Amino acid sequence: PCQFPTLGFVVDRYWEREGFEAEKFWSIQVAHIKDEGTPNEQRSEFVWGRNRLFDHHAAFVLYEMVMEDPTATVQEVRKREKRKWRP
Secondary structure: OOOHHHHHHHHHHHHHHHOOOOOOOEOOOEEEEEOOOOOOOEEEEEOOOOOOEOOHHHHHHHHHHHHHOOOOOOOOOOOOOOOOOOO
16 A cells, blocks of 8 residues: 555644644633631632633733622533543
């Protein structure tokens, strides 16, 4: 079998990786800590669906909104069963 098409894919991928430029991004991380500093400390982390913002100004505006009114409303709760699969 001819290996030229495969070699072409490998070379294209190499040039894609060489031309990659990392882009700065910002994200919002929110957590609630109950009984902080005690043996009964409980931490809940909240996940933001958008994950990343590439616009610094937009991220800063959201940050300011959160800091002005730190009260939040839970809109949805998802519970998933965790399973450990056999290796």
